[in-house]
Amino acid sequence: MWEVMFWPCVACVLLPWLLVYLGIHVVRRGIIFIDIAMAQMASLGICTAVLLHMDLEGTGTFALALGFTLVGAAIFSFTGKRTSQVPQEAVIGIAYVVATAASVLLLSRAAEGDEEIKNMLVGNILLVSPAEVWHCFGLFAAVGLVHALLRKQFMLVSFDREVAYRQGLRVRWWDFLFYASFGLVVTSFVQIAGVLLVFTYLIVPAVCGIGLADTLGKRLLVGWGCSLAGGIAGLYLSFRYDLPSGAAIVCTFGGLLILLSGAARIRRAVDG
């Protein structure tokens, strides 16, 4: 088992911590589908590269994908107003459908079909290579460092927006920085693990953490515990019953969330 599952396990141990942390931001901001919208912006960049006959493995393609992600970050930070009748989630949904539809349009004009692009965009955690894991880990460490250094501002902007505005913080710029770093993280994790897994790692541990603990530190600990338990258990089930690994992990997380919420309910009933 270890020969086959070693690198997937390493990936599930070394990578999700940053997603869990960003997930707590995302859940508190109420912008659950931002990751999928960002991933779709990146894929629109790659479709553009295909249309321009660029080398899909080259730096030009990566730059385009990154550029489109930054455009997404700009859109989301520009539309996030202090008070608005339109929730941010609506803008995110619109960006997602338009980016998806635009990539269909681009590909229908491209010389080749979308087989290669699908393969490029959506990774499979079972088949990660050591190099991919280390590259991704390096990037996550760098982004994590930026977030650790600037945590005061990021926290304020995500969790206490009113205070941030009152203190005269340039919220829009901090939002942009948040979305840009977030887009970078999501896009690189999608390439090695797929869209379903990114969404799961962002949202489920964060929801568990927010549900079970009250301070950020404790929430992070609960979230990291969940992400490790769910990831490793999911990989084990995937091997034991020969299931597609990404989907097995996602369903394990679903089960874990049901168990935890049941436990929390019982505890509340006992306490009360």
Add this chain to the structure above:
Amino acid sequence: MKQLQSSLIASALLLTIVSDAHAKLEVVATLADFGALATQIGADNVDVTVLGKPTEDEHFVDARPSFVVKLRNADVLIEGGAELEAGWLPPLLQNARNDKIAIGAPGRVVACQGIRLLNVPENVTRAAGDVHALGNPHYMIDPIIAKAVAQHIAQTLATLDPADAAAYQTNYANFATTIDARLQQWGATLAPFKGANVVAYHDSWPYLAHRFGLTIDTFLEPKPGIPPSPSHLAEVIEKMKAQNSRAIILEPFHNRKIAEKVAAATGARIVDAAQYPGALPNTDDYVALIDALVARLAAALGGQ
């Protein structure tokens, strides 16, 4: 005591040798057509594992942990090559790290080797717009090519397992004889429809067209993997009416609704077809699959 020990060792050694002689070759086939041939040629001397399901799109096969385990333990890997499995096989092999089936190793059968592929693009830049720069990889549907692939497999098995070489050769010879005999019948069944225009969802059938004298050059998808646009469908419908096309070939994983729409507009029939043994009822081996395809095509073209 010493004697007992050495006799134990000797019998243990003997056991290993005996069991080695009877160990079956572990054969992994990427797709069900290669698997069916490997089973036919290898029979009791091989254990065959097929990765892609017969009803699955061969361009996208979902990897599962057992695939890596099987590839790790394989003595032989049979793949189509020509970029057929380019989307999913390389990362699996990278993770399996098995020298016995590495490129160029005797255990690696790249079935397209020595096959003259159809539709090789003249210009192989991306701008030329062909996903398969080496030519169309759906060649196994041509029985004569399948015979060549079967021979390739028989030779590989014989090289790796010389003790059973005679059995592999006999099984190949039987397969070849069956194909030769059936070719006559298949040709006769489709002879009345020589030159007929047939439409397909995806460009999977040039070898069938080439072998049996059909014309299959109109496709519901404008490009591989791209959903049809309204204007493309309108063009297809017009072309079908002009050419009096009577059949639309549809594979299990393609969008049936689109085919039904076009069929309704043109009066053509949908032929539920598949490239892989086991995808249609009672088509567990290669010959049964071609039997079913020929019968279904003839029925649709004959308007029955």
